[in-house]
Amino acid sequence: MENEVDGLDKRKAYILATVVYEYIATGEPVGSQALTQKYNLGVSSATVRNEMADLEAGGYLEQPHTSAGRVPSDAGYRTYVDALMSPEELGADERRRIRDEMRDARAQLDEIVEQSSRLLGRLAGNLAFVTKPQSxxxxxxxxxxxxxxxxxxxxxxxxxxxxxxxxxxxxxxxxxxxxxxxxxxxxxxxxxxxxxxxxxxxxxxxxxxxxxxxxxxxxxxxxxxxxxxxQEQPGIAASGAQHLLDQPEFRDVRKLRSILRILEEQRTLYDLVADAFDSPAASVKIGHELGSEELADLSLVTVPYRFGERAVGMLSILGPRRMPYARLLALASGTAETLSERLHDVEVR
Amino acid sequence: MENEVDGLDKRKAYILATVVYEYIATGEPVGSQALTQKYNLGVSSATVRNEMADLEAGGYLEQPHTSAGRVPSDAGYRTYVDALMSPEELGADERRRIRDEMRDARAQLDEIVEQSSRLLGRLAGNLAFVTKPQSxxxxxxxxxxxxxxxxxxxxxxxxxxxxxxxxxxxxxxxxxxxxxxxxxxxxxxxxxxxxxxxxxxxxxxxxxxxxxxxxxxxxxxxxxxxxxxxQEQPGIAASGAQHLLDQPEFRDVRKLRSILRILEEQRTLYDLVADAFDSPAASVKIGHELGSEELADLSLVTVPYRFGERAVGMLSILGPRRMPYARLLALASGTAETLSERLHDVEVR
DNA sequence: TCTTCGCACTCGCTTGCCCGGAGTGCTAAA
DNA sequence: TTTAGCACTCCGGGCAAGCGAGTGCGAAGA
CATH class of the missing domain: 3.30.390.60 (Heat-inducible transcription repressor hrca homolog; domain 3)
Structure with missing residues (x-):
C-alpha cells in the first residue's frame, strides 16, 4: 500500500526516523518516554515501546543492553538514509563561503585538492579526504x-x-x-x-x-x-582527524588507532572510495558496509567531483555512524561543485 | 671538582640517571625503595630518599603528589640527555635492515623521504617526520x-x-x-x-x-x-601517529588532539624543527623547550640529513618526554645516514 | 483489535566508603 | 653522614547501595 516505506507502515517509519534523528543529535540511546516527550508523536510511550520492539525484531534498532534505549542498526541507518531523511541544501551564504575559501588556494592541482579537503574537514567536523584526479x-x-x-x-x-x-x-x-x-x-x-x-x-x-x-x-x-x-594514482589529501576525538564513540582509544593507521596507509583509504567510481552519484556506506570490522561503527559519505562530464575524483567524509547524513551530503556536494569549478583554473589549455 | 656533573656530586648524578632510566623503562613514578631494590646503589633507601629530596629541591625531579615516587622534570631529562646517558650505536644488523628497507623506495625524492619517515616511525615506535630538502x-x-x-x-x-x-x-x-x-x-x-x-x-x-x-x-x-x-618548502612526510596511542600519557584525549592538529598544520611542524637548521648536529628538545604548553609533555629528537656537506633536511621523532633518548638518537642518525646516501640516487647529474 | 496504564524488573552508572600499598619526611641512633 | 623505625599521606581498586531510565507484560479501556 501507499503508506509503506521499505516494508514499514507509516507510523513505524516515522518512529524509526525520529529515533535515528534523535540519536544522531544526542548520541544517547533513545527511550520511548524521552521520545514521546520531545516529539509530538500523538501516541503514548507504551505504544512507542511496542513499535520499537517491532523495529528491533525487524533489525532496524538495537539495544546496547536491556533497560537501555534503542540505537539504530546498520539497517536502520540505511533505511533512514535511503528513504526517511529529508535531503538538505546549502544556503546561499554557505555556498558563498565555500567558494571564497576555495579561492585562497593558488591555481595548482595539489593546492586546490588539499584546500578542499581542509575546508570539508572543518565544515563537516569530521575526517575528510579528497582523492587527486586519477591521472x-x-x-x-x-x-x-x-x-x-x-x-x-x-x-x-x-x-x-x-x-x-x-x-x-x-x-x-x-x-x-x-x-x-x-x-x-x-x-x-x-x-x-x-x-x-x-x-x-x-x-x-x-x-x-x-x-x-x-x-x-x-x-x-x-x-x-x-x-x-x-604518478598521482592514490594521491589523497586528508584533513580533520582531530575532529574525531570530539565524538564520544572515540573515547575508546583502540578505534582511533585503526583510523590513524588507515590514514597513513593511503592504499586502504583509496580502496574505501574505489568502488564509488563505478556509480556517478553520491554514495553512503554505513558501518559493516565498509567491509572491515575495525571500521564497523563508522560511516563514509562519498561524492564525486567532475571535470566536464567525467568524474575524476572523490570527496569523502569519514565519521561515526551517528553522523548528520543529510547535512554532510550537502556539504560534500557543495564542496565538490566548487572544486570542480576550480579545476578549470588549473587546466592547461 | 672532578666528581661533579652539572653541579651534582657523583652520587646524586648517578641516582638521577637511575631514576630517569627507570622511569623511562616503566612509566611509573619511581620511589626510593623500588630503586634500591632494583639497582645496586650501595646505600639504603633512606639515603636515596634524602638525595631525592635534594634533587627535587634542585629542580631535577618532581613529585606528582605527596606519597608518590619521583618523576624527572624538564631539567632532569636535560641533564640526563646532556651528561648522564650513555650514547647508543646501532648494531650492524639493524643498520643493514634500515638500508634494506630504504631500498624498497623508488629513486624519487618524495618516495625516499616518505619511506624514511615510515621506517623511522615504525622503528622508533613514535611519530616520526622528515622534511623534504629545502629547495x-x-x-x-x-x-x-x-x-x-x-x-x-x-x-x-x-x-x-x-x-x-x-x-x-x-x-x-x-x-x-x-x-x-x-x-x-x-x-x-x-x-x-x-x-x-x-x-x-x-x-x-x-x-x-x-x-x-x-x-x-x-x-x-x-x-x-x-x-x-x-615549491616544496615546508613539505613534510609524517608517519607513525598511531604509536602515540600506545603511550599511557595519551590516555587523555585532549593531548592527542593537539598533536593531530599540529600534524595537519605542516607549518607548525616545520617551525618545530626550523631552528635545528642552525646547528648541524643532532638536537633534543624536551617538554617546555618546545615552546608550547600543548606540547609540554613531549620531546623532540631532531637529526639532520645531508647532501654532501650541506644539511638539507631534518628527521625528527616526536614522542612522550619519557622516551628512550639514546636509542632514538641512534635510530634517527642511522636513518639519516641511509637517507643521505640514497639522496645521491635521485641526484640529476 | 489497537492503545494505554500501571507495575515489577533489569541493568548500568554514579557515589561513597574502605582498605592496601607505596612512598615520604622526620627523628633518633649508629 | 648514614641508617632504621615510624607515623602519615595519598592514590587506586574493589565493593555495595541507590538512582534513574528503560523495558516487557498483563489488564483495562476505546
Whole structure:
C-alpha cells in the first residue's frame, strides 16, 4: 500500500526516523518516554515501546543492553538514509563561503585538492579526504625530451591539470638535441589532448620508431608515460582527524588507532572510495558496509567531483555512524561543485 | 671538582640517571625503595630518599603528589640527555635492515623521504617526520621553456634532486619556439649547477634581457624560478601517529588532539624543527623547550640529513618526554645516514 | 483489535566508603 | 653522614547501595 516505506507502515517509519534523528543529535540511546516527550508523536510511550520492539525484531534498532534505549542498526541507518531523511541544501551564504575559501588556494592541482579537503574537514567536523584526479582520466598536453648528454636525457610530461612528471633515461645510441626535439614534436602532434590512458604503449612505440629511434628510446618514452599515468594514482589529501576525538564513540582509544593507521596507509583509504567510481552519484556506506570490522561503527559519505562530464575524483567524509547524513551530503556536494569549478583554473589549455 | 656533573656530586648524578632510566623503562613514578631494590646503589633507601629530596629541591625531579615516587622534570631529562646517558650505536644488523628497507623506495625524492619517515616511525615506535630538502639548498639543473602559442608557454625547472616545477606564462609580445629554446640554453649555460637561492632575480633578468627579451619574459622567468625555490618548502612526510596511542600519557584525549592538529598544520611542524637548521648536529628538545604548553609533555629528537656537506633536511621523532633518548638518537642518525646516501640516487647529474 | 496504564524488573552508572600499598619526611641512633 | 623505625599521606581498586531510565507484560479501556 501507499503508506509503506521499505516494508514499514507509516507510523513505524516515522518512529524509526525520529529515533535515528534523535540519536544522531544526542548520541544517547533513545527511550520511548524521552521520545514521546520531545516529539509530538500523538501516541503514548507504551505504544512507542511496542513499535520499537517491532523495529528491533525487524533489525532496524538495537539495544546496547536491556533497560537501555534503542540505537539504530546498520539497517536502520540505511533505511533512514535511503528513504526517511529529508535531503538538505546549502544556503546561499554557505555556498558563498565555500567558494571564497576555495579561492585562497593558488591555481595548482595539489593546492586546490588539499584546500578542499581542509575546508570539508572543518565544515563537516569530521575526517575528510579528497582523492587527486586519477591521472588516467587526465589528458596528455605536452611532452618534452631534454638532452643532457649523448646518451641520456630527461623526459617531462605535462598533463591537462598542469601536473608535470619527469623521468631520467639512458640510451644505447647517441642522440642529438635536435633528435629529441623532433621526437617531442611528434609526440605532441600525435597525442595532444588524448586521455592519458589512451596513450598506449603500442602507439607510443609506433611514433617513436617512425622518428627513426630504436628500442632503447621506445623504452624511455614508455617509462615516461607510465610514470605520468601512475604518478598521482592514490594521491589523497586528508584533513580533520582531530575532529574525531570530539565524538564520544572515540573515547575508546583502540578505534582511533585503526583510523590513524588507515590514514597513513593511503592504499586502504583509496580502496574505501574505489568502488564509488563505478556509480556517478553520491554514495553512503554505513558501518559493516565498509567491509572491515575495525571500521564497523563508522560511516563514509562519498561524492564525486567532475571535470566536464567525467568524474575524476572523490570527496569523502569519514565519521561515526551517528553522523548528520543529510547535512554532510550537502556539504560534500557543495564542496565538490566548487572544486570542480576550480579545476578549470588549473587546466592547461 | 672532578666528581661533579652539572653541579651534582657523583652520587646524586648517578641516582638521577637511575631514576630517569627507570622511569623511562616503566612509566611509573619511581620511589626510593623500588630503586634500591632494583639497582645496586650501595646505600639504603633512606639515603636515596634524602638525595631525592635534594634533587627535587634542585629542580631535577618532581613529585606528582605527596606519597608518590619521583618523576624527572624538564631539567632532569636535560641533564640526563646532556651528561648522564650513555650514547647508543646501532648494531650492524639493524643498520643493514634500515638500508634494506630504504631500498624498497623508488629513486624519487618524495618516495625516499616518505619511506624514511615510515621506517623511522615504525622503528622508533613514535611519530616520526622528515622534511623534504629545502629547495633553496637544492641546485638548479635544467630549465626548459616550452612554446604553446605565440604569447604563452610553460616553464619547467628541474632541480638537482630531479624535482620538476612548472609554471604557465603569458607574454605581451610574440615569440617563436626557437626564441624559447635560445633562452632555455642561455639559462642552462649560466646557472647550471648553482644553488637555487643563488639564482637571484637580478641575474635572471640580466640573462633574459641579453637574449633580447622584454620585461614580460623577465617576469615569466622570475616566476618560474620563484616557484622552484618555494615549491616544496615546508613539505613534510609524517608517519607513525598511531604509536602515540600506545603511550599511557595519551590516555587523555585532549593531548592527542593537539598533536593531530599540529600534524595537519605542516607549518607548525616545520617551525618545530626550523631552528635545528642552525646547528648541524643532532638536537633534543624536551617538554617546555618546545615552546608550547600543548606540547609540554613531549620531546623532540631532531637529526639532520645531508647532501654532501650541506644539511638539507631534518628527521625528527616526536614522542612522550619519557622516551628512550639514546636509542632514538641512534635510530634517527642511522636513518639519516641511509637517507643521505640514497639522496645521491635521485641526484640529476 | 489497537492503545494505554500501571507495575515489577533489569541493568548500568554514579557515589561513597574502605582498605592496601607505596612512598615520604622526620627523628633518633649508629 | 648514614641508617632504621615510624607515623602519615595519598592514590587506586574493589565493593555495595541507590538512582534513574528503560523495558516487557498483563489488564483495562476505546
Amino acid at each position: 588516467e582520466t587526465q589528458s596528455f598536453r605536452y611532452a618534452q625530451l631534454i638532452w643532457i648528454g649523448e646518451r641520456s636525457g630527461i623526459a617531462i610530461i605535462v598533463t591537462s591539470f598542469g601536473v608535470a612528471s619527469q623521468s631520467l633515461f639512458e640510451l644505447r645510441n647517441d642522440v642529438t638535441p635536435d633528435d629529441l626535439t623532433r621526437l617531442s614534436n611528434a609526440l605532441n602532434a600525435t597525442f595532444a589532448g588524448r586521455l592519458l590512458r589512451d596513450c598506449d604503449d603500442r602507439s607510443l612505440a609506433a611514433v617513436t620508431k617512425q622518428c627513426g629511434f630504436g628500442d632503447d628510446m621506445v623504452g624511455a618514452v614508455r617509462t615516461a608515460f607510465t610514470g605520468a599515468r601512475t | 633553496e639548498t637544492q641546485s638548479f639543473r635544467y630549465a626548459q621553456l616550452i612554446w604553446i602559442g605565440e604569447r604563452s608557454g610553460i616553464a619547467i625547472i628541474v632541480t638537482s634532486f630531479g624535482v620538476a616545477s612548472q609554471s604557465l606564462f603569458e607574454l605581451r609580445n610574440d615569440v617563436t619556439p626557437d626564441d624559447l629554446t635560445r633562452l632555455s640554453n642561455a639559462l642552462n649555460a649560466t646557472f647550471a649547477g648553482r644553488l637555487l637561492r643563488d639564482c637571484d632575480d637580478r641575474s635572471l633578468a640580466a640573462v633574459t634581457k641579453q637574449c633580447g627579451f622584454g620585461d614580460d619574459m623577465v617576469g615569466a622567468v622570475r616566476t618560474a624560478f620563484t616557484g622552484a625555490r618555494t
